Amino acid sequence: MTNYITLLKIFLKTTEITPSEKKRSKLFYSLMGTAILMLIMLPAGALVGFVTYALSLAVLDAGGSTQAANIVLHIIAILSVIFGFNVIVNIFYFSNDIENLLPLPLKPHEIVGAKYTYSLLSENIMEFILTIGVCAGYMFASGFSVTGVIGSIIGILTVPILPLAYCGIISVVLMFLTHSIKNRDFLNKVTGAGTALLIIGALVALVGVNDFNAEAFAVSVTEGDSTFLNVMNIIFPQIPLLMSGINGSIVDLLIYLGVNVLALAVFLFIASKMYIKGVSDVNTAKTKKDVSDTQRAINRSKENGVLKSYIKKEFLILFRTPAFFMDCIAVNLLWPVFFAVIIILQGQTNFMSGVIESYMNGNVEMILFVTLGVIGISVVISAINSIASAGISREGRHFEFMMYIPVELKTQLHAKAIVSFVVSGSGMIIYIIAFNWYCLLTYGWVDDPIITFLMPFLHMLIALVSVIFASYFGLFMDTINPKLVWDDEINALRGNYNVFINTAVVLAAVGGVCVISLVLDRLINSGTALAVAILLITVLALMGMQVCLKKGEKNLMSIE
Amino acid sequence: MIKFDGVTKVFNNTVTAVDDLSFRVSKGEIVGFIGPNGSGKTTTIKMLTGILKPDKGEIAVKDFDIQKQPLEAKKHIGYIADNPDMFLRLKGVEFLNFISDIYRVPVDVRKKRFTAVCDRFGLTESLNSQMLGYSHGMRQKIMVAAALVHNPDVWILDEPLIGLDPKSAYELKNMMREHAANGNCVFFSTHVLEVAEKLCDKVIIINKGKLVYSGTLDNLEKLHKGKTLEEIFLELTAK
Ligand SMILES: Nc1ncnc2c1ncn2[C@@H]1O[C@H](COP(=O)(O)OP(=O)(O)OP(=O)(O)O)[C@@H](O)[C@H]1O
Ligand SMILES: [Mg+2]
Numbered sequence A: 001m002t003n004y005i006t007l008l009k010i011f012l013k014t015t016e017i018t019p020s021e022k023k024r025s026k027l028f029y030s031l032m033g034t035a036i037l038m039l040i041m042l043p044a045g046a047l048v049g050f051v052t053y054a055l056s057l058a059v060l061d062a063g064g065s066t067q068a069a070n071i072v073l074h075i076i077a078i079l080s081v082i083f084g085f086n087v088i089v090n091i092f093y094f095s096n097d098i099e100n101l102l103p104l105p106l107k108p109h110e111i112v113g114a115k116y117t118y119s120l121l122s123e124n125i126m127e128f129i130l131t132i133g134v135c136a137g138y139m140f141a142s143g144f145s146v147t148g149v150i151g152s153i154i155g156i157l158t159v160p161i162l163p164l165a166y167c168g169i170i171s172v173v174l175m176f177l178t179h180s181i182k183n184r185d186f187l188n189k190v191t192g193a194g195t196a197l198l199i200i201g202a203l204v205a206l207v208g209v210n211d212f213n214a215e216a217f218a219v220s221v222t223e224g225d226s227t228f229l230n231v232m233n234i235i236f237p238q239i240p241l242l243m244s245g246i247n248g249s250i251v252d253l254l255i256y257l258g259v260n261v262l263a264l265a266v267f268l269f270i271a272s273k274m275y276i277k278g279v280s281d282v283n284t285a286k287t288k289k290d291v292s293d294t295q296r297a298i299n300r301s302k303e304n305g306v307l308k309s310y311i312k313k314e315f316l317i318l319f320r321t322p323a324f325f326m327d328c329i330a331v332n333l334l335w336p337v338f339f340a341v342i343i344i345l346q347g348q349t350n351f352m353s354g355v356i357e358s359y360m361n362g363n364v365e366m367i368l369f370v371t372l373g374v375i376g377i378s379v380v381i382s383a384i385n386s387i388a389s390a391g392i393s394r395e396g397r398h399f400e401f402m403m404y405i406p407v408e409l410k411t412q413l414h415a416k417a418i419v420s421f422v423v424s425g426s427g428m429i430i431y432i433i434a435f436n437w438y439c440l441l442t443y444g445w446v447d448d449p450i451i452t453f454l455m456p457f458l459h460m461l462i463a464l465v466s467v468i469f470a471s472y473f474g475l476f477m478d479t480i481n482p483k484l485v486w487d488d489e490i491n492a493l494r495g496n497y498n499v500f501i502n503t504a505v506v507l508a509a510v511g512g513v514c515v516i517s518l519v520l521d522r523l524i525n526s527g528t529a530l531a532v533a534i535l536l537i538t539v540l541a542l543m544g545m546q547v548c549l550k551k552g553e554k555n556l557m558s559i560e
Numbered sequence B: 001m002i003k004f005d006g007v008t009k010v011f012n013n014t015v016t017a018v019d020d021l022s023f024r025v026s027k028g029e030i031v032g033f034i035g036p037n038g039s040g041k042t043t044t045i046k047m048l049t050g051i052l053k054p055d056k057g058e059i060a061v062k063d064f065d066i067q068k069q070p071l072e073a074k075k076h077i078g079y080i081a082d083n084p085d086m087f088l089r090l091k092g093v094e095f096l097n098f099i100s101d102i103y104r105v106p107v108d109v110r111k112k113r114f115t116a117v118c119d120r121f122g123l124t125e126s127l128n129s130q131m132l133g134y135s136h137g138m139r140q141k142i143m144v145a146a147a148l149v150h151n152p153d154v155w156i157l158d159e160p161l162i163g164l165d166p167k168s169a170y171e172l173k174n175m176m177r178e179h180a181a182n183g184n185c186v187f188f189s190t191h192v193l194e195v196a197e198k199l200c201d202k203v204i205i206i207n208k209g210k211l212v213y214s215g216t217l218d219n220l221e222k223l224h225k226g227k228t229l230e231e232i233f234l235e236l237t238a239k
Helices: A002-015 A023-061 A067-094 A108-122 A125-142 A146-158 A161-177 A185-208 A214-222 A227-235 A238-246 A250-279 A291-299 A306-320 A322-349 A353-360 A364-384 A393-404 A409-443 A449-480 A489-493 A497-523 A526-557 B041-048 B070-075 B092-102 B107-121 B136-148 B166-181 B193-199 B217-223 B229-236
Strands: B002-011 B015-025 B030-034 B056-061 B077-080 B154-158 B185-190 B202-207 B210-215
Touching: A002 A108, A023 A067, A023 A125, A023 A214, A023 A497, A067 A108, A067 A125, A067 A161, A067 A185, A067 A214, A067 A227, A067 A238, A067 A250, A067 A322, A067 A489, A108 A161, A108 A250, A125 A146, A125 A238, A146 A238, A146 A250, A161 A250, A185 A322, A227 A238, A238 A250, A291 B092, A291 B107, A306 A322, A306 A409, A306 B092, A322 A364, A322 A409, A322 A489, A353 A364, A353 A409, A364 A409, A364 A449, A364 A497, A364 A526, A393 A489, A409 A449, A409 A526, A449 A497, A449 A526, A497 A526, B002 B041, B015 B041, B015 B056, B015 B202, B015 B210, B030 B041, B030 B166, B030 B193, B041 B056, B041 B154, B041 B185, B056 B070, B070 B077, B077 B136, B092 B107, B092 B136, B107 B136, B107 B166, B136 B154, B136 B166, B154 B166, B166 B185, B166 B193, B193 B229, B202 B229, B210 B217, B217 B229
Parallel strands: B030 B185, B030 B202, B077 B154, B154 B185
Antiparallel strands: B002 B015, B002 B056, B202 B210
16 A cells, blocks of 8 residues: 555656746746646536536436436546546556566556556546536536535546546456567557547547437437437446436445445456556567568668658657657547537537528628637647647657757757648648538538638638647747656646647637727728738737747757 | 867756866867766766757867857767667667758768668668667667768767677777777767777766866876776776
């Protein structure tokens, strides 16, 4: 037990960014970061709360009880298994501390237990906030009670335990079974690709849901006809128990706690038997023993310009490092899911029909709104994938490399910003094409070349300009206080407050642009407002670039 | 080729890692940079390569000041850090090509050099796989190949022999000799006296950031008659 606590303390310590010097500014930094993180996540929590509230009302009307909240919690649990799995595999098996831990006189379940707790504590802020949303949404619909509040608090704190225990069990068993395969780095890729596939699958499933109807849904879950709910109640049995506890059943609440303890016990038991065998030799990647292969590779060598070569290196590392791949590349796949949900909602409620109609009719004010939307979404997409805002932090110990090669820091900053620009910008172009296509499909062809050709083109340009702003400015933000000391790639990104602070700052800047142009829209006219908005974001992009290259370079030079 | 003039480096306003250090390294020389742990060797080398900025003093490589003309100076340096774990997700050949692009080495030249290094170090089998799967020694060898790909005038190595097997260490020492013989200079840090003894034209000994001796080993032995090198070294760095 004491070993477990000591280990846990060490794991938590290494993720802090508080080296002895500059303690105050670091503390300020992390407080700011946490606050902004909350601000970013609260809307998500509120949205989930609202959905739970609305669905619960319908279910309660149909004579059911907690089914709606169960479903939402099940979905959250599935998501946390999907996103938690990669983290767990990395923390359990591929982190750099393993080689130092294994020779110590520690029992496997102590290592795994501490690593599990660490993952639980550090990876679950999002789930935490979403669960608060669900509990609050349900109680708003069903009424508050003392047992409800107590049950909610217990649930909010403990509901991620089982999904992560599943991740733990699956990864331990998987690694145990594959221990004879030498290069298991591929497992990381497999799980990364698997995650991407699951997200795409969810996307397809969502697009298939065309006739969602809250009342029919309520009746089917109340009568126990929902296959999804029935299956999920078996996979995550703790969720119906928890909700039943919140609904007043103390016995179910106790069983709920029992189920969690049992899950942990099973997980630790399996880990104590299988962890060591699975973890040994984990970092011995496959080395091809093929002489002619090497000769061919040498002969394929090409000469590239410095910038191009640097960009290529950045891309290779982003794609090949599992943690970076998940958080910087795969995360972009969430956007199509998000837009698909909106399109489904549109199909249900037609809430956007008015928007589409007046946009297709060439209403200047609507064009302004859509343009502001394009600017906002471009910036958010670039900020969330953190390619730019962790561009320096990702280097970690290799930061010195940036300093001793005979390449201007400006060139290196350009290369990093361009990588972010390419990833976020290409996404935006696809979304803009999809949006215009959808408008044409639902509204029909219009004979106005401004709407059918010029606007999509202009929006793409504006999107790219906005992405330039977010990329260069995000990179600049990371030059101020990059997180260069980390043990694992995951820590370079998660728990890196630069990412959140950058998101907040670029959002505030874009918010300013929106406010100014909306005021102009009221005071003068929409055309002027549109022109000013385009002008402002262009100025911001140029300034962002300037700041990044000039001040950013200075910041980097002063890092020791 | 290397010029250090009154260089001082203070960390956090408290730790004086390098204290008023001055020395020269000329063409054709192999110079060993010796000192106990924490004496400031790595700090010195990091200032020499442009990673750290000195608080006082001037550093020049091939007459280019590392502060004022950093790119020119860096072009003439080949540097091997004390830790070869770098860009492990790249394949060896990708890494070498990346470095070659940075130093603008033409294709035919780099192909020849890659092949030569492979043969010499026995890397031929693994160059086309990710460096994650390399042993420490293999990673170190790739770093040697990368540092020499542009045939630098000044070759700087921080503790280069750690983790190399006898054959590879022998090859590396030969390469250092050849590189110096071809009209370049080699500057490497070590705390292994025997290596310095066999390899170096000159040694620079520092202790607590201060220069304690600079010159040939023969001369050092003459100054302290009747003592072994080890005894002299321990005496010089005793305080
Ligand atoms: N980034 C840093 N911040 C603060 N102090 C540092 C830093 N880097 C080095 N030091 C201090 O500077 C001194 C010299 O360290 P340096 O790494 O140069 O020694 P070294 O001679 O290379 O030692 P070794 O033989 O162990 O490699 C030490 O006291 C060290 O604690
Ligand atoms: Mg050192």
